[in-house]
Amino acid sequence: MNADDNDDCAVYDFPGNLSLVIGMDFVRGPGFVLFQEHYLNYFDLGYYLVVANLSDIAAMGATPIGITTVIRYHESLTDEDFSQILQGIKAAAALYQTPIVGGDIGGYTETVLAATAFGITQHGKYLKRRGALPGDLLCLTGEIGLASTALVYFTKARKLGFLLAEEEEAILLRAWRRPVARIREGLVLTQLGVVHVCQDVSDGVKATIDQLAQASSVSFKIDEASLPIHPLTRKVATMLDVDPISVALSASVDFELMFTISPADLINVQRVFLLPGTALHVLGEAIPSSIPSYLLRNDGGKSSVPGVAWDQQVQNVADVILE
Amino acid sequence: MNADDNDDCAVYDFPGNLSLVIGMDFVRGPGFVLFQEHYLNYFDLGYYLVVANLSDIAAMGATPIGITTVIRYHESLTDEDFSQILQGIKAAAALYQTPIVGGDIGGYTETVLAATAFGITQHGKYLKRRGALPGDLLCLTGEIGLASTALVYFTKARKLGFLLAEEEEAILLRAWRRPVARIREGLVLTQLGVVHVCQDVSDGVKATIDQLAQASSVSFKIDEASLPIHPLTRKVATMLDVDPISVALSASVDFELMFTISPADLINVQRVFLLPGTALHVLGEAIPSSIPSYLLRNDGGKSSVPGVAWDQQVQNVADVILE
Numbered sequence: 001m002n003a004d005d006n007d008d009c010a011v012y013d014f015p016g017n018l019s020l021v022i023g024m025d026f027v028r029g030p031g032f033v034l035f036q037e038h039y040l041n042y043f044d045l046g047y048y049l050v051v052a053n054l055s056d057i058a059a060m061g062a063t064p065i066g067i068t069t070v071i072r073y074h075e076s077l078t079d080e081d082f083s084q085i086l087q088g089i090k091a092a093a094a095l096y097q098t099p100i101v102g103g104d105i106g107g108y109t110e111t112v113l114a115a116t117a118f119g120i121t122q123h124g125k126y127l128k129r130r131g132a133l134p135g136d137l138l139c140l141t142g143e144i145g146l147a148s149t150a151l152v153y154f155t156k157a158r159k160l161g162f163l164l165a166e167e168e169e170a171i172l173l174r175a176w177r178r179p180v181a182r183i184r185e186g187l188v189l190t191q192l193g194v195v196h197v198c199q200d201v202s203d204g205v206k207a208t209i210d211q212l213a214q215a216s217s218v219s220f221k222i223d224e225a226s227l228p229i230h231p232l233t234r235k236v237a238t239m240l241d242v243d244p245i246s247v248a249l250s251a252s253v254d255f256e257l258m259f260t261i262s263p264a265d266l267i268n269v270q271r272v273f274l275l276p277g278t279a280l281h282v283l284g285e286a287i288p289s290s291i292p293s294y295l296l297r298n299d300g301g302k303s304s305v306p307g308v309a310w311d312q313q314v315q316n317v318a319d320v321i322l323e
Numbered sequence: 324m325n326a327d328d329n330d331d332c333a334v335y336d337f338p339g340n341l342s343l344v345i346g347m348d349f350v351r352g353p354g355f356v357l358f359q360e361h362y363l364n365y366f367d368l369g370y371y372l373v374v375a376n377l378s379d380i381a382a383m384g385a386t387p388i389g390i391t392t393v394i395r396y397h398e399s400l401t402d403e404d405f406s407q408i409l410q411g412i413k414a415a416a417a418l419y420q421t422p423i424v425g426g427d428i429g430g431y432t433e434t435v436l437a438a439t440a441f442g443i444t445q446h447g448k449y450l451k452r453r454g455a456l457p458g459d460l461l462c463l464t465g466e467i468g469l470a471s472t473a474l475v476y477f478t479k480a481r482k483l484g485f486l487l488a489e490e491e492e493a494i495l496l497r498a499w500r501r502p503v504a505r506i507r508e509g510l511v512l513t514q515l516g517v518v519h520v521c522q523d524v525s526d527g528v529k530a531t532i533d534q535l536a537q538a539s540s541v542s543f544k545i546d547e548a549s550l551p552i553h554p555l556t557r558k559v560a561t562m563l564d565v566d567p568i569s570v571a572l573s574a575s576v577d578f579e580l581m582f583t584i585s586p587a588d589l590i591n592v593q594r595v596f597l598l599p600g601t602a603l604h605v606l607g608e609a610i611p612s613s614i615p616s617y618l619l620r621n622d623g624g625k626s627s628v629p630g631v632a633w634d635q636q637v638q639n640v641a642d643v644i645l646e
Contacts, residue, residue, distance in 0.1 A: 010389060010424030012441075016339035024391040024439055026427045066333060068347040070393075070437045101333030104349045110433035114393045116347055118335075 009060050013123050021119040021126055023056025025049075029113040030074075033155055033316045034176055042081045044177045045113060046088025052202065053117035054096050054181035055255040059200040061127040061190030062119030064183060066101040067093060069115040072108035085113070096183060125190050127198035127259065132216035136196055136260035136286040139269070140228065141185045142279045144205050144256055145248030146175035149233040151318040152240065152247055162239040168232055175254065182257045188272050189257070194265035201258050204251035204317075206307030208258050209293060213286075219293040222284040222305060242322060245295070249307030251317040260286055332383050336446050344442040344449055346379025348372075352436040353397075356478055356639045357499055365404045367500045368436060369411025375525065376440035377419050377504035378578040382523040384450040384513030385442030387506060389424040390416060392438040395431035408436070419506060448513050450521035450582065455539035459519055459583035459609040462592070463551065464508045465602045467528050467579055468571030469498035472556040474641040475563065475570055485562040491555055498577065505580045511595050512580070517588035524581050527574035527640075529630030531581050532616060536609075542616040545607040545628060565645060568618070572630030574640040583609055 009023040029035065029045040040048075050067060057064045069089060073082055093100050098117070150172035153164065164172070182200070189195045197216060201208045209220050229248045237244035261269055266282070273280035284296075294302045308320045332346040352358065352368040363371075373390060380387045392412060396405055416423050421440070473495035476487065487495070505523070512518045520539060524531045532543050552571045560567035584592055589605070596603035607619075617625045631643045 010391060012388065014337060014339065014341050014443075016337065016341070018337050018339070018341075020343060020441075022389075022391060022424065022439070022441070024393060024426050026393045026395055026429065026431070026435065026437075028431065031432060065335065066345075068333060068345060068439060070347060070349045072349055072435075101345065103347050104437070106349065108349070108351065108433070108435075109354060110431070110435075112349065112395075112431075112433075112435050112437070114349075114427070114435070114437050116345070116391060116439040118343075118345070120337075 009056050011126055017122050019121045019123050019126060021057060021060045021062040021121060022116060023053060024114070024116040025053045025056060026114040027052055030111045032176070033151060037154060039154055039173055040176055042084035043088035046085040047092040048176065048179060049113045049115050050089055050092035050096070051179045051181045051255065053115040054098065054183060055200045055202060057117050057119035058181045058183045058186035059127060059198055059257055060119060060121065061125065061186040061198065062121040063187060064096060064098040064117055064119045066099050067115055067117045068101055069103040070112060071103065071105050072112035074109065074111040075107065077111055096181065121190060127186065127190060127195050129197055129199055129212065130215040132197045132212060132218050132260040132286045134218055134286050134288045135263065137263055137266060138220055138258065138260055138283045138285060140256050140258050140281045140283055141182050142256040143228040143230050144201060144254045145233045145252050146172055146230055147254055148204070148247055148250045148252035148317055148321070149230070149236050150175055151316055152321060153236045155316055155318050156322060157236055157239045164232070164235070171232060179253060179255050181255055185257055185278055189259060192268055192272065194261045194268060196260045198257055198259035201256050202253050203310035204307060205249040205258070206305050207251065207309035209305055210309065212258065213289070213293055217289050218286040219289050219291055220284055221287050221293070222295045224295055224298045226281060226283050228279070228281045240322060243306055246306040247321055249305065250321050251308055251310035332379050334449055340445050342444045342446050342449060344380055344383045344385040344444060345439060346376060347437070347439040348376045348379060349437040350375055353434045355499070356474060360477060362477055362496055363499055365407035366411035369408040370415040371499065371502060372436045372438050373412055373415035373419070374502045374504045374578065376438040377421065377506060378523045378525060380440050380442035381504045381506045381509035382450060382521055382580055383442060383444065384448065384509040384521065385444040386510060387419060387421040387440055387442045389422050390438055390440045391424055392426040393435060394426065394428050395435035397432065397434040398430065400434055419504065444513060450509065450513060450518050452520055452522055452535065453538040455520045455535060455541050455583040455609045457541055457609050457611045458586065460586055460589060461543055461581065461583055461606045461608060463579050463581050463604045463606055464505050465579040466551045466553050467524060467577045468556045468575050469495060469553055470577055471527070471570055471573045471575035471640055471644070472553070472559050473498055474639055475644060476559045478639055478641050479645060480559055480562045487555070487558070494555060502576060502578050504578055508580055508601055512582060515591055515595065517584045517591060519583045521580055521582035524579050525576050526633035527630060528572040528581070529628050530574065530632035532628055533632065535581065536612070536616055540612050541609040542612050542614050543607055544610050545618045547618055547621045549604060549606050551602070551604040563645060566629055569629040570644055572628065573644050574631055574633035
């Protein structure tokens with residue numbers, strides 16, 4: 001085993017230049033606020049379980065080769081509910097061409113969803129969490145904050161009478177119902193061999209920045225102008241008069257990859273990320289750790305990086321964002 | 324992926340004659356009746372979690388190379404309880420020389436213990452669940468029924484005033500507190516290359532016989548005289564006037580390996596199982612499936628194989644054994 005304790009996954013180097021990558025994630029599932037408020041169904045939970053686990057493999061830049069699942073059902077779960085979970089698992093696994101290779105099914109005093117995903121790569125080729133250098137560019141594979149925006153909107157704004165259009169609500173819910181594991185992006189980044197550190201942002205962008213900074217003993221300077229914040233996040237933040245940046249950077253299960261590269265490699269990365277369906281955003285750069293990480297506002301002001309990091313004690317991050 | 328759906332684990336064949344074996348098990352843990360009645364502690368649950376998962380690797384005849392765990396804690400769990408679970412996990416992993424390579428820790432509405440164990444073997448060398456032939460000898464690596472006897476004794480007999488000596492109680496509890504994964508035995512059987520099918524008996528001997536029979540389309544004839552039933556099982560069964568065979572063959576988390584071999588290979592297997600700490604019991608033989616599996620009693624009578632198979636709906640198998 002040679003992965004850092006810091007990495008999302010375990011890594012085994014086997015003979016024949018083969019490395020095995022393993023990640024294991026439990027998913028709150030029925031504990032999701034949006035599930036409890038009936039915006040998500042059991043199919044969505046099964047789908048989410050697979051994507052959350054594959055995202056760990058994506059963040060290592062590995063090719064997924066299989067997933068095993070634990071499904072324990074509370075006595076209140078109907079056969080139809082259970083079948084919906086299974087169908088969600090199967091649909092996501094099929095979309096990511098990842099066979100379901102076993103698992104554990106049974107009853108328990110609470111419904112439980114967990115999984116382990118496996119991937120392969122070559123010796124030394126997996127993407128690491130430690131090794132960012134001052135001067136590195138901090139990059140991101142897509143927009144962030146739609147999942148946290150969904151929480152703020154459905155559990156707060158909407159209840160106060162603010163209403164989005166149906167299509168807009170669908171976009172927000174899609175972040176939870178059909179999340180995307182950036183497998184292709186991770187593989188492309190591995191191929192390029194230019195990434196210093198990589199992690200998915202499933203704990204939120206602020207939390208990910210803090211974790212990457214700590215692991216590599218650097219800080220990050222973030223440019224407000226570069227943040228890929230969806231117009232809906234701004235719209236919902238405005239409804240409640242909160243900072244859209246705080247909503248976007250707070251705990252949000254976006255599953256985008258955040259990584260650093262040397263500025264000299266940017267052109268090579270940009271060239272690949274012209275692929276349809278991919279995106280590349282340069283959020284800022286790594287700076288020496290003597291200066292704390294900060295956000296450079298559009299007006300020239302500086303502040304600490306806003307947002308609420310994921311905290312498993314917090315049931316609904318929207319509660320904290322709106323405090 | 325080339326393991327049968329029937330196998331406990333998934334198997335991947337990699338280049339270089341390397342096969343990876345994976346098993347994933349959830350453990351009821353705090354739901355164990357003996358935990359709820361304070362005969363087991365949190366250390367025991369952590370220990371059990373590791374052994375239950377390694378037993379799947381043992382049943383494949385593979386060498387364990389790592390384990391990942393999910394530990395989700397209910398809010399009622401104290402820091403000390405949590406630390407005890409971790410210590411139990413670490414102790415068992417250390418005893419089996421298996422590194423803990425990652426996992427998932429957090430809160431949930433119920434305490435959750437699950438794990439995934441990894442092992443390696445060579446292409447085609449793992450022990451399978453399908454392929455027993457009529458005439459095969461049915462073998463077992465140790466005594467069975469102490470775990471179910473513990474349930475019958477502590478949750479039934481003892482409450483009725485029947486008392487064992489302290490040392491006897493300790494023996495019964497050890498089946499739950501310090502279970503044994505038959506890793507060495509599995510490896511030795513793989514080396515010999517004589518095993519047709521293999522499975523651990525963690526669902527109980529009756530259940531395992533039924534599963535092996537179904538997978539291979541055979542039946543089994545079991546000799547009462549050959550059953551390795553511990554004297555304590557007979558003693559406790561006598562207290563309550565139930566059939567000791569039924570207690571011993573019922574759902575019991577014994578983690579012994581049950582396997583079949585050709586009669587011609589018995590001498591080779593016996594030779595190896597003279598190793599200290601190992602045991603070999605020949606319970607009977609595979610017969611054509613045209614005859615249902617049966618138990619040949621010492622008095623010459625025949626009956627169906629007694630015992631209650633594991634059923635996740637049943638909280639305490641002792642309830643059913645005593646029905």
